[in-house]
Structure formats: structure tokens, C-alpha cells
Amino acid sequence: MEKMIVRGGNRLVGTVRAEGAKNAVLPIVAATILASKGKTTLKNVPVLSDVYTINNVLRNINIDIDFNEETNTVEVDATGNVSWETPFEYVSKMRASIVVMGPLLARLGRARVALPGGCAIGTRPIDLHLKGFEAMGASIKIENGYVEAVAEKLYGARIYLDFPSVGATQNLMMGAVYAEGTTVLENVAREPEIVDLARFLNSMGAKVHGAGTETIRIEGVEELVGVTHSIIPDRIETGTFMVAAAVTNGNIFIEDAIAEHNKPLISKLKEMGVSIEEEGDGLRVVGPKQLRATDVKTMPHPGFPTDMQAQMTIAQLVSQGTSTMTETVFENRFMHLEEMRRMNANFKVEGQTVLLYGNSSFQGAEVAATDLRAAAALIIAGLVSSGYTRVTNLKHLDRGYYNFDKKLRNLGADIERIDESNEKALSSQELAALFA
Ligand SMILES: CC(=O)N[C@H]1[C@@H](OP(=O)(O)OP(=O)(O)OC[C@H]2O[C@@H](n3ccc(=O)[nH]c3=O)[C@H](O)[C@@H]2O)O[C@H](CO)[C@@H](O)[C@@H]1O
Numbered sequence: 001m002e003k004m005i006v007r008g009g010n011r012l013v014g015t016v017r018a019e020g021a022k023n024a025v026l027p028i029v030a031a032t033i034l035a036s037k038g039k040t041t042l043k044n045v046p047v048l049s050d051v052y053t054i055n056n057v058l059r060n061i062n063i064d065i066d067f068n069e070e071t072n073t074v075e076v077d078a079t080g081n082v083s084w085e086t087p088f089e090y091v092s093k094m095r096a097s098i099v100v101m102g103p104l105l106a107r108l109g110r111a112r113v114a115l116p117g118g119c120a121i122g123t124r125p126i127d128l129h130l131k132g133f134e135a136m137g138a139s140i141k142i143e144n145g146y147v148e149a150v151a152e153k154l155y156g157a158r159i160y161l162d163f164p165s166v167g168a169t170q171n172l173m174m175g176a177v178y179a180e181g182t183t184v185l186e187n188v189a190r191e192p193e194i195v196d197l198a199r200f201l202n203s204m205g206a207k208v209h210g211a212g213t214e215t216i217r218i219e220g221v222e223e224l225v226g227v228t229h230s231i232i233p234d235r236i237e238t239g240t241f242m243v244a245a246a247v248t249n250g251n252i253f254i255e256d257a258i259a260e261h262n263k264p265l266i267s268k269l270k271e272m273g274v275s276i277e278e279e280g281d282g283l284r285v286v287g288p289k290q291l292r293a294t295d296v297k298t299m300p301h302p303g304f305p306t307d308m309q310a311q312m313t314i315a316q317l318v319s320q321g322t323s324t325m326t327e328t329v330f331e332n333r334f335m336h337l338e339e340m341r342r343m344n345a346n347f348k349v350e351g352q353t354v355l356l357y358g359n360s361s362f363q364g365a366e367v368a369a370t371d372l373r374a375a376a377a378l379i380i381a382g383l384v385s386s387g388y389t390r391v392t393n394l395k396h397l398d399r400g401y402y403n404f405d406k407k408l409r410n411l412g413a414d415i416e417r418i419d420e421s422n423e424k425a426l427s428s429q430e431l432a433a434l435f436a
Pocket residue numbers: 022023024026095096122123124125126127128129130163164165166167168189300306307329330331
């Protein structure tokens with residue numbers, strides 16, 4: 001079993017580069033299905049297990065796709081005979097596979113995709129996606145764990161989302177590109193990844209207006225063609241390194257980080273005493289000797305991102321005073337904190353809010369990641385713990401972070417990823433030898 005072993009106590013100092021954004025590349029790979037003419041080249045694609053999964057989904061429906069990890073480039077040729085069925089195997093690995101539904105329905109008038117279940121952070125239904133497709137004229141059938149949508153023709157419609165769901169906004173935007181007439185999506189998600197998808201679709205020939213605002217208008221077109229597109233930098237990976245620098249009294253430069261995409265996080269970290277400055281093509285982050293407490297509430301963009309919640313709670317736990325974290329996007333996203341009890345964290349969950357009693361002195365322990373941001377949070381906690389922290393379930397980490405250990409090591413952290421057999425845990429002498 002693979003484990004990340006961290007010995008706490010080091011300041012992070014140096015430069016790290018942000019990869020392309022996981023949450024931008026996944027819907028954009030799905031959108032390549034729409035190009036019935038020409039090839040697509042995607043640049044700045046991160047080497048993540050989720051990217052392999054979405055590539056496999058496309059391969060499985062008869063699309064040629066090639067990932068060059070050396071150059072971070074994906075080449076897609078979707079001009080062949082694309083199939084409309086996506087098996088459970090891929091959707092079960094990654095819920096985001098559901099975003100192939102909009103492009104398949106738009107291009108083929110039919111899509112059959114395995115229903116994604118819930119996951120460690122919440123129930124995560126897809127009712128808003130399906131209601132939107134129905135409003136555009138599709139009939140939806142749910143049978144044997146699959147959702148099937150059929151529409152001889154899709155028509156422009158006015159659709160109000162009850163909640164600004166990221167996935168529903170993306171799926172409906174892509175579903176609407178070939179619809180007859182104009183589709184107006186209201187109360188949509190405004191995340192930078194939505195804007196990147198709209199930019200990509202428009203460069204292919206789509207007419208998507210207003211991405212990044214509460215209303216998106218899509219005028220149907222006849223044809224989209226393959227293009228070259230570069231994926232935006234990952235604001236969540238960037239934010240994760242910001243928090244790592246903040247808690248370690250570090251001084252790091254994050255290359256390619258975009259301040260505009262991380263406004264709510266930057267504002268909160270500044271409140272806690274962290275210095276964050278734009279410098280050339282990135283951000284310099286300097287953590288104080290002692291962080292100050294602050295209250296945070298997750299919200300859809302431009303609110304504080306739920307994908308930074310777990311990492312932020314670690315900073316709150318080591319700051320001076322009591323902080324609160326309120327999670328409003330997912331109903332079950334405090335699982336990392338239960339693991340943190342094993343590291344001596346002091347907190348109390350009251351419904352959607354957790355009271356985080358600061359000044360914690362974390363103690364190294366063996367902890368298991370429950371989702372990808374929990375994995376990052378537990379590793380960050382390890383950076384400021386006494387002794388050794390072992391984090392297991394690294395498959396979650398690999399969904400969203402490329403070479404996380406190597407990047408932290410380059411910044412001065414004592415961290416090793418090892419394959420420790422189930423039968424034998426390393427002794428403290430063996431652990432010490434790892435970092436000698
Ligand atoms: C691959 C990707 O981009 N994943 C991101 C995306 O996930 P995802 O697109 O799944 O998240 P959504 O914005 O759709 O979900 C937000 C909330 O809306 C609810 N909901 C959503 C759809 C629906 O039809 N009905 C419904 O009730 C969900 O259960 C959840 O409570 O946005 C989340 C919220 O910023 C992020 O945490 C994820 O990292």
C-alpha cells in the first residue's frame with residue numbers, strides 16, 4: 001500500500017508551478033466530442049488520473065485520443081463514428097464523466113450514461129442536468145443504473161437552475177450548442193472553469209455569451225470544428241500551496257497562479273496575516289509566524305471554494321483563537337477532520353458549521369484520505385506536526401495533484417511517497433532513515 005510519509009517542522013521556501021486545472025480540462029475534453037470536423041489540440045493538460053479516466057471515456061466511444069505527458073498535450077480526433085453509450089466503469093471512477101451527456105446528446109441526439117452515485121463528500125444528484133435537457137426537448141429515461149436521453153432535435157429554452165451547479169451549467173451549455181434557436185441559462189455557475197469552457201466552445205465556432213456572469217445565452221450553430229486551446233492554471237492546486245506556505249511560515253512563489261481566480265481565498269488568508277503579492281507571472285505567498293483566526297463559509301464562485309475548505313481548516317486549526325468553517329455546497333465534507341482527531345485536532349461539528357479551536361499542536365499519526373482535498377489537507381497538517389504523519393488512500397490525491405510530494409520536497413518539506421507492504425509498517429528508525 002502506498003503512503004505519504006511526512007516529517008513536520010520545515011518552512012516551505014522556493015518556487016512551484018501551477019499545473020493546468022483539473023476542473024477545466026475534464027469538461028473541455030468532453031466538449032471535443034462536439035467537433036465533427038478537424039482535430040483538437042489541448043495544451044497545459046495536467047498529468048492526473050482523472051484526465052486518464054475522461055480520455056478513456058472518449059476512447060470507449062470511438063474517439064481517437066492521445067495524451068503526451070511530456071508536453072502536457074492531448075490530441076483528439078472525434079471525426080469518426082462516435083457511439084452514444086458510456087459504461088459504468090468510467091463514471092464509477094469519476095463522477096465528472098457525466099459531462100459527456102450534453103455533447104453526446106447535442107451531436108448524436110442520443111446519450112446513455114451510467115448514473116453517477118454519491119461520493120464521500122455528498123449525495124450529488126444530477127436532477128438539474130436532466131431537467132435542463134428535458135426543457136430543451138429531450139426525453140429522459142432512468143433504467144438499470146443508466147440515464148438515457150433522446151431528442152430528435154433540441155430546441156433553445158429558458159432554463160433557471162435552482163442552484164448554480166458547475167456540472168449542470170457545463171452540461172447544458174454543451175447540450176445547447178447545436179439546439180435550434182437560443183438557450184438562456186439563468187442562475188448558472190460562474191467559476192473560471194466555466195469561462196474556460198465557453199472560450200473553448202466559442203473558438204470551435206459556438207456562440208456562447210455571458211460565461212462568468214449569472215446568465216449564459218447560447219445561440220445554436222450548425223457545426224463546431226477542432227481547434228487548439230490551452231487550459232487555465234489550477235486555482236485549487238494554487239490555493240493548496242498557498243495554505244501550505246501560510247501554515248509553515250513559508251515564503252514561496254507560485255508560477256502561473258492567477259490572483260483574480262483566487263480572490264476569496266486570498267482575502268481570507270490576508271485576514272489571517274498572510275502576505276500575498278502579485279509578482280511577474282505568479283504570486284508570492286509569505287506565511288506569518290502566527291496565523292490569526294478567521295470565519296469562513298463556502299459558497300459557489302465568487303464565494304470561498306468548497307474545494308479549498310479542507311485545506312483551510314488546517315490553517316484555522318493552527319491559528320491563534322477560535323475559527324468557524326461553514327460548508328454550504330456539500331452536505332458531508334468534514335470527513336478529513338475526523339481523521340485529524342488522530343493528530344490531536346480540537347474541533348466541534350455543529351451541523352453545517354465546525355468550530356475550530358486554534359493553537360493546535362498536531363501530532364503525527366496514520367490517517368486515511370477520504371477524498372482528494374482531504375488528502376491534501378492531511379499532508380499539509382503533516383507539514384506542521386510533531387513526528388511522522390502517514391497518509392494512506394493516495395488514489396484520491398492522484399485525481400487532482402501531480403507530483404505533490406516532489407513539489408513539496410523541492411520547497412524544502414521532508415516528505416516521501418513509499419510503498420509500504422500491508423504486513424510491515426516501518427519502524428521509527430526506518431522512518432528516520434528515510435529523511436536522513
Ligand atoms: C469536476 C468538477 O468540476 N468538479 C467540481 C464541481 O463538481 P460538480 O459539478 O459535481 O458540483 P455542483 O456545482 O454540480 O454541485 C454543487 C451542489 O449542487 C448539488 N446539485 C448539483 C447538480 C444537480 O443536478 N443537483 C444538485 O442538487 C450537489 O449535490 C452539490 O451539493 O463543482 C463543485 C462545486 O464547486 C466542486 O467541488 C468540484 O470540484
